[in-house]
Amino acid sequence: VLYNTELLSVEAPFHKxxxxxxxxxxxxxxxxxxxxxxxxAILVLSKLLKDKDKEDMEDWKVLTxxxxxxxxxxxxxxxxxxxREYVSKLLIQEIHKHSHVMDWxxxxxxxxxxxxxxxxxxxxxxxxxxxxxxxxxYRMGAxxxxxxxxxxxxxTGTPEQPIKIEFxxxxxxxxxxxxxxxxxxxxxxxxxxxxxxxxxxxxxxxxLDAQKEKNIEMFDTGIEVPEEETE
Numbered sequence: 001v002l003y004n005t006e007l008l009s010v011e012a013p014f015h016k017x018x019x020x021x022x023x024x025x026x027x028x029x030x031x032x033x034x035x036x037x038x039x040x041a042i043l044v045l046s047k048l049l050k051d052k053d054k055e056d057m058e059d060w061k062v063l064t065x066x067x068x069x070x071x072x073x074x075x076x077x078x079x080x081x082x083x084r085e086y087v088s089k090l091l092i093q094e095i096h097k098h099s100h101v102m103d104w105x106x107x108x109x110x111x112x113x114x115x116x117x118x119x120x121x122x123x124x125x126x127x128x129x130x131x132x133x134x135x136x137x138y139r140m141g142a143x144x145x146x147x148x149x150x151x152x153x154x155x156t157g158t159p160e161q162p163i164k165i166e167f168x169x170x171x172x173x174x175x176x177x178x179x180x181x182x183x184x185x186x187x188x189x190x191x192x193x194x195x196x197x198x199x200x201x202x203x204x205x206x207x208l209d210a211q212k213e214k215n216i217e218m219f220d221t222g223i224e225v226p227e228e229e230t231e
Contacts, residue, residue: 001141001144003138003141005134005137017098020098023091024091027088027091100126100129102124117173117176117177121172121174128169128171131169135167138167142165143165178197182196182197
């Protein structure tokens with residue numbers, strides 16, 4: 001069974017952000033040669049040095065025996081820290097944008113304080129839509145696998161059991177806000193309010209009846225009230 005998450009290519013959904021991640025790694029750490037050598041500057045010489053002279057170069061303070069036609073200068077690599085910070089933030093922003101994943105550490109979109117569930121759902125809208133698209137592909141693939149297994153069971157005469165496929169993602173719950181708003185609405189039936197809250201009306205009605213009976217038993221003092229005498 002093929003799970004093709006990309007319609008126009010055979011790549012993974014997050015394959016497109018790999019170049020951004022590599023670029024961010026290069027900006028933050030530099031290339032491998034700079035890390036191994038830890039070189040802040042490179043000495044450029046046009047004069048051929050002997051191996052013995054190279055051994056003592058760390059103790060050199062000045063260069064002697066250099067004519068006007070010889071070249072001796074340091075090639076220094078300078079990178080503005082402000083520019084590096086700007087590029088790194090831009091790459092991080094592009095990574096989250098193209099992967100449709102929210103940057104929780106961003107001061108603009110992250111968790112900088114108390115946020116309501118409704119505000120979080122709004123922030124997670126793009127990620128939820130992208131997740132739904134990927135979920136659709138996996139749901140189709142899972143259903144196809146179930147069909148193939150059912151065909152195999154039918155050929156072998158094995159009884160088939162019902163299978164229900166569910167995908168659960170952790171999302172902010174704004175049921176309390178919805179309940180307060182629905183409680184003030186009088187033109188919607190209680191059963192419909194339960195459905196809007198994601199609850200089963202029949203199950204909630206049974207629980208409310210059981211709760212009422214339990215409350216009556218708790219407040220029952222056991223004192224029998226005498227009936228009025230009739231002539």
